[in-house]
Amino acid sequence: MEVNQYLEMFIEESKEHLQACSEHLLELEKNPEDLAIVGEIFRSAHTLKGMSATMGFEDLADLTHKMENVLDAIRNEKIHVSPEILDVVFESVDHLEEMVMDIANGGDGKRDVSSTVAQLKRIELGEEAIPEVVTTETPATAVASVLEYDGFEQTVIAQSTEQGFNAFEISVKLREDCLLKAARVFMVFEILEKDGEVIKANPSVEKLEDGQFDQQFYVAFVTKESAEDMQKKIMSVSEVEEVIVATIETPTTDVASVLEYDGFEQTVISQSAEQGFNAFEISVKLREDCLLKAARVFMVFEILEKDGDVIKSTPSVDKLEDEQFDQQFYVAFVTKESAEDMRKKIMKVSEVEEVIVAMIELKQHSAKEQAIQEVVATATVEVEAQPATAPKTNTAKPTPAKAAAPAKAEKNHAPVGNKTIRVNIERLDILMNLFEELVIDRGRLQSIATEVNHGELNETVERMSRVMGDLQTIILTMRMVPVETVFNRFPKMIRQLSRDLNKKINLEIIGAETELDRTVIDEIGDPLVHLIRNSVDHGIENPTARRAKGKPEEGTVVLRAYHSGNYVFIEIEDDGAGINRDKVLAKAISKGVVTQEQSYSMSDKQINELILASGFSTADVISDVSGRGVGLDVVKTTIESLGGNISIESTQDVGSIFSIQLPLTLSIISVMLVEIEKEIYAIPLSSIIETSIIRSSEIMNAHNQKVIDFRGKVVPLVFLEEIFEVPRKEQQDDEFHSVVIVRKGEKLAGLVVDSFIGQQEIVLKSLGNYLTNIFAISGATILGNGKVALIVDCNALIK
Amino acid sequence: MTNAVEQESIKVIVFQLADKEYAIPVSHVQGIEKLMHITRVPKTAKYVKGVINLRGVVTPIVDLRERFELPISEHEETTRIIIISLEDMEVGFVVDSANDVLDIPANSIEPQPEVVGSLEEEFISGVAKIDKRLLILLHLEKVLNPLK
Numbered sequence: 001m002e003v004n005q006y007l008e009m010f011i012e013e014s015k016e017h018l019q020a021c022s023e024h025l026l027e028l029e030k031n032p033e034d035l036a037i038v039g040e041i042f043r044s045a046h047t048l049k050g051m052s053a054t055m056g057f058e059d060l061a062d063l064t065h066k067m068e069n070v071l072d073a074i075r076n077e078k079i080h081v082s083p084e085i086l087d088v089v090f091e092s093v094d095h096l097e098e099m100v101m102d103i104a105n106g107g108d109g110k111r112d113v114s115s116t117v118a119q120l121k122r123i124e125l126g127e128e129a130i131p132e133v134v135t136t137e138t139p140a141t142a143v144a145s146v147l148e149y150d151g152f153e154q155t156v157i158a159q160s161t162e163q164g165f166n167a168f169e170i171s172v173k174l175r176e177d178c179l180l181k182a183a184r185v186f187m188v189f190e191i192l193e194k195d196g197e198v199i200k201a202n203p204s205v206e207k208l209e210d211g212q213f214d215q216q217f218y219v220a221f222v223t224k225e226s227a228e229d230m231q232k233k234i235m236s237v238s239e240v241e242e243v244i245v246a247t248i249e250t251p252t253t254d255v256a257s258v259l260e261y262d263g264f265e266q267t268v269i270s271q272s273a274e275q276g277f278n279a280f281e282i283s284v285k286l287r288e289d290c291l292l293k294a295a296r297v298f299m300v301f302e303i304l305e306k307d308g309d310v311i312k313s314t315p316s317v318d319k320l321e322d323e324q325f326d327q328q329f330y331v332a333f334v335t336k337e338s339a340e341d342m343r344k345k346i347m348k349v350s351e352v353e354e355v356i357v358a359m360i361e362l363k364q365h366s367a368k369e370q371a372i373q374e375v376v377a378t379a380t381v382e383v384e385a386q387p388a389t390a391p392k393t394n395t396a397k398p399t400p401a402k403a404a405a406p407a408k409a410e411k412n413h414a415p416v417g418n419k420t421i422r423v424n425i426e427r428l429d430i431l432m433n434l435f436e437e438l439v440i441d442r443g444r445l446q447s448i449a450t451e452v453n454h455g456e457l458n459e460t461v462e463r464m465s466r467v468m469g470d471l472q473t474i475i476l477t478m479r480m481v482p483v484e485t486v487f488n489r490f491p492k493m494i495r496q497l498s499r500d501l502n503k504k505i506n507l508e509i510i511g512a513e514t515e516l517d518r519t520v521i522d523e524i525g526d527p528l529v530h531l532i533r534n535s536v537d538h539g540i541e542n543p544t545a546r547r548a549k550g551k552p553e554e555g556t557v558v559l560r561a562y563h564s565g566n567y568v569f570i571e572i573e574d575d576g577a578g579i580n581r582d583k584v585l586a587k588a589i590s591k592g593v594v595t596q597e598q599s600y601s602m603s604d605k606q607i608n609e610l611i612l613a614s615g616f617s618t619a620d621v622i623s624d625v626s627g628r629g630v631g632l633d634v635v636k637t638t639i640e641s642l643g644g645n646i647s648i649e650s651t652q653d654v655g656s657i658f659s660i661q662l663p664l665t666l667s668i669i670s671v672m673l674v675e676i677e678k679e680i681y682a683i684p685l686s687s688i689i690e691t692s693i694i695r696s697s698e699i700m701n702a703h704n705q706k707v708i709d710f711r712g713k714v715v716p717l718v719f720l721e722e723i724f725e726v727p728r729k730e731q732q733d734d735e736f737h738s739v740v741i742v743r744k745g746e747k748l749a750g751l752v753v754d755s756f757i758g759q760q761e762i763v764l765k766s767l768g769n770y771l772t773n774i775f776a777i778s779g780a781t782i783l784g785n786g787k788v789a790l791i792v793d794c795n796a797l798i799k
Numbered sequence: 800m801t802n803a804v805e806q807e808s809i810k811v812i813v814f815q816l817a818d819k820e821y822a823i824p825v826s827h828v829q830g831i832e833k834l835m836h837i838t839r840v841p842k843t844a845k846y847v848k849g850v851i852n853l854r855g856v857v858t859p860i861v862d863l864r865e866r867f868e869l870p871i872s873e874h875e876e877t878t879r880i881i882i883i884s885l886e887d888m889e890v891g892f893v894v895d896s897a898n899d900v901l902d903i904p905a906n907s908i909e910p911q912p913e914v915v916g917s918l919e920e921e922f923i924s925g926v927a928k929i930d931k932r933l934l935i936l937l938h939l940e941k942v943l944n945p946l947k
Contacts, residue, residue, distance in 0.1 A: 437855050679839065724841040765857045767840070767850065770888040770943065775842050780850060780857045788838035788852050 014100045017044040032081040042071040057109040066120040067092045088119045155356045160222040173216045173242040182211045196223025272334040285328045285354040293323045299349045308335025436763045443784025480515035497536045504554040514561040527635040539576030565687040572658045579608045579650040608648045612636045673757035680789040687742040687794040719752045744798040813899035822934040829882040860891045903927045
C-alpha cells in the first residue's frame with residue numbers, strides 16, 4: 001500500500017491526537033473519577049493505533065495498543081486511576097510523541113519502549129504500577145499460571161476483580177521436615193478463608209487433606225486484602241518455608257464468551273448498551289441433587305424477565321424446558337439493574353447453587369462504533385496537510401466515509417471538535433494579499449465617493465464597506481492563531497519538571513487567547529520552552545529553600561500574553577531566586593564576554609541580560625534540554641529573527657520577568673491618522689488612551705523635559721516634529737497643541753502633532769528588508785489616496 | 800556583482816545619470832516606473848528619499864545622484880525609478896532616464912580604470928565599450944550595502 005502520500009496527514013493527525021491525550025490526561029489528574037475523560041483518551045489512542053498500524057509503524061501501534069488496554073480497564077472500572085498509573089501513561093504518551101517526531105524527521109519510528117510496555121502490562125493485570133526506582137520485595141511479579149482455570153473459574157475470578165477483589169495465586173511451600181503437612185494445610189486454609197474465598201487448589205483439596213503432595217501447593221484465592229498482607233499472614237503459620245502471592249492474569253477481554261452472538265444479537269446488545277442498559281452473561285448452576293430442573297429454570301427466567309430482557313440462552317430455551325441440560329446454563333441478559341442485584345435475586349431461587357454475572361465485552365462493536373463516529377464527525381477535503389488548523393479538531397482519516405452512518409452522539413459527552421478543513425498556508429497568503437489590495441481600493445473609492453457626492457454611489461460604497469468589514473474580520477482571523485496552541489503544552493511540561501526536580505510549581509496562564517500570526521507561533525514555541533525550563537530549574541527554589549526565605553512553598557510561574565500597539569508581549573514571570581548579578585558578572589568576565597572595565601558602566605539590567613550573550617554557556621544546567629542545542633543566545637537570536645526582542649527584569653530573591661516583544665505581522669489595524677506639516681503619520685489605536693488639546697500655558701518643565709498634567713498624572717510630551725525631523729516652513733507658535741496620549745504598559749506619553757485627521761483601518765505593511773530599524777517607526781501603510789504613511793511605534797517613544 | 804560569464808553576453812538595462820551611462824543586468828531589474836509621490840522616512844541616510852507605494856508594496860527609494868554625491872538636479876519628464884531586487888531586498892533607484900536594453904558581450908567588459916578621488920569607483924564593477932558608448936557596470940551590493 002502506497003503510504004507515503006498519507007505520511008504528512010498521519011504526522012499531523014498523530015500530533016493532534018497526542019496533544020489531545022496529554023490535555024485530557026492532565027484533566028483526568030484533576031478529576032480522577034471522571035470516566036468520560038478516560039473515554040476521550042481511549043478514543044484518541046484507539047485512532048492512533050489504527051493509523052499507525054495502517055502506516056506500518058509497528059512499535060507505535062504496539063505501544064498504543066498496550067496503552068489502550070490500560071485505558072479500557074480504567075474506563076470499565078477494573079482499575080482505579082492513581083498518580084503512578086498516570087505517570088506511566090504520561091510516559092507512554094511521551095514515547096509516542098518522540099516516535100512521531102522521529103517519523104516526521106524521516107526515521108522509522110522504532111524505539112525501545114519495553115520498560116514502559118512492561119509497566120503498562122503490569123497495570124493492566126491489576127498490579128500496582130511500580131515506580132521504576134523502587135525495587136520491591138513483594139512477589140507481585142507477573143504471571144501466575146500454575147493453575148489452570150476452566151471457563152467457570154475464569155468468570156468467577158473476573159467477576160471478583162470487577163467488584164474490587166484481588167485474585168491471587170498463592171504458592172505455599174512447606175518446610176522439608178514438616179511432619180503434619182495436612183495440619184499445616186488446614187491452618188493455611190483457615191487463614192485464607194477468614195479474608196476471602198478459595199476458588200481452587202492444586203493439588204485438589206481432597207489430596208491436600210490426605211497429605212498427598214510434596215511440599216508445595218497452589219491456591220487460587222480472591223480477597224480484598226493486599227498480596228503482602230496475605231503473604232505475611234500465611235508466613236506466620238509455622239513450618240511454612242515460603243509463600244509467593246501472585247496476581248492472576250485475568251483474561252482481560254472476552255470475559256463472557258461462553259455464548260456466541262450472531263450479528264443481530266450483537267446489535268441488540270450494543271444498542272442496549274448505548275441506551276444505558278447493562279449487558280450480562282449470567283451463568284446459573286443448579287444443585288446436583290436438584291429434581292425439578294425445569295421448574296427452577298422457569299423461576300430464574302421469571303426473575304430475569306421482571307428486570308430486563310433475555311437475549312439468548314445456552315442451551316436454548318426449548319432444551320431448558322425439556323430439562324436437557326446438566327446443571328449449568330447460560331443466559332445473555334440486558335437490564336438496568338446492577339450485576340450484584342441480579343445475582344442476589346437469582347440466588348434466592350432454591351436449589352440454585354451458584355450464579356455468576358459477567359459483563360459482556362462489546363469490544364469488537366465499540367471499535368466499529370468508533371470508526372463510524374469518527375468518519376461521520378468531519379470531512380477532510382484537502383490532502384495537502386499544512387499545520388493550519390485550530391487545536392480542537394476531530395478529523396477523520398482520508399479513507400472514504402462509509403456513507404450515511406448516523407452519527408450517534410456520545411453517551412455522556414458531545415465531541416468538542418469543530419468541523420475543520422486543512423488549508424495550505426500559501427493559499428491563505430494569496431487570499432490575504434488580494435484582500436489587502438481590496439482594502440486600499442475601498443479607501444480610494446470612499447474618498448472619491450465623498451468628492452463626487454453621488455447619492456447612489458455613496459450608498460453602494462457604504463454597503464460594500466460593510467460587507468468588506470465582515471470579510472476582513474474573517475480573513476484576518478484565519479491566519480491568526482491564539483498562543484494557546486503554544487501554551488497548552490506547558491502544563492504537562494511543568495508537571496513533569498516539578499516531579500523531576502522535586503519542586504512545587506504553580507503555573508498560571510493569562511491571556512492565552514491573544515492571537516499571533518501562524519508563522520510566529522511556529523517559531524516561538526522552542527524559545528518559550530527554554531525560558532520556562534530556566535524559570536523552573538534555576539529560578540524557583542526547592543521548597544526548603546523557599547520556606548527559609550519566607551516564601552510560600554509553592555513557586556509560581558506566570559505566563560502572560562497581551563497586545564500593545566503593534567506588538568504582542570509574552571512575559572514569563574517567576575517568584576524565584578532572581579538573577580544573581582555578581583555571579584553572572586563574574587562568569588561573563590571569566591568567559592570574556594565583557595571586560596572588568598566595561599562592567600563598571602553597566603546597569604543592572606544590562607548585567608542581567610548578559611545571560612543572553614553568546615559565549616555565556618549554561619554548563620551547569622541539567623542535561624535534559626532535549627538535545628536541541630538551545631542556549632539563551634539562540635533564544636535571543638530566534639526572537640530577533642522574528643522581529644522582536646527580549647528583555648529581562650530581575651530582583652534577587654524576589655523573582656524575574658523575561659519579556660518578549662513580537663511584532664504583529666500581517667494585520668489590519670485601527671489607527672488614528674495625524675498630520676505634521678503635510679506629512680501624515682498613523683498611531684495605532686490600541687496604544688492610544690485619549691486625544692486632547694492643550695494650551696501652551698499648560699506645558700510645564702521638569703528636568704528639561706516638557707510635561708503636562710493629565711488627569712492628575714505627569715505625562716511627558718514628545719514633539720513628533722522633532723523626533724521625525726519634519727521640515728518646517730515657518731515656525732509655528734500656536735496657543736493650542738494637539739496631543740495624543742499613548743501608553744505602554746503602565747507608562748504614558750503625550751505625542752504632540754499638528755492636527756488629528758481621524759480614525760481609520762489600515763493594512764500594516766512592512767518597510768522591507770532594506771530599511772531596517774528606523775527609530776520609532778514600526779511600519780507603513782497605504783492610504784486611500786495611494787500615498788504611503790508611516791506608522792508610529794509608540795513603545796519606542798516611551799522609555 | 801554582475802558577471803555571469805558562462806554566457807556569451809549579458810543583457811543589461813542602461814540608464815543615464817548626469818551625462819554618464821550605467822548598466823545593470825536585467826536579472827536584477829524588477830521594473831521601471833515613472834516618478835511618483837515619495838513619502839519621507841525620518842532618520843535615514845540622505846540619499847534614501849523615502850518610500851513609495853509600488854502596487855501595494857512599500858518600496859524604499861534611493862536617489863543615485865545623491866548616493867554618488869553628484870550635483871542634484873530637478874526631476875524631469877524623463878526621470879525614472881528603476882526597481883532593483885537584490886537577495887531579499889527591493890529598492891528603487893531614481894535616475895535621469897532609462898530607455899535602453901542591450902546585450903553586452905562578455906569580452907567587452909574591462910575592469911574599471913583607476914580614477915582618483917571619485918566616490919563612484921567603489922560602486923563600479925567594470926566598464927564596457929559598445930560602439931562609441933562607455934557603459935559603467937554597477938556593483939549593486941556596494942551601492943546598497945551600508946544600510947544593511
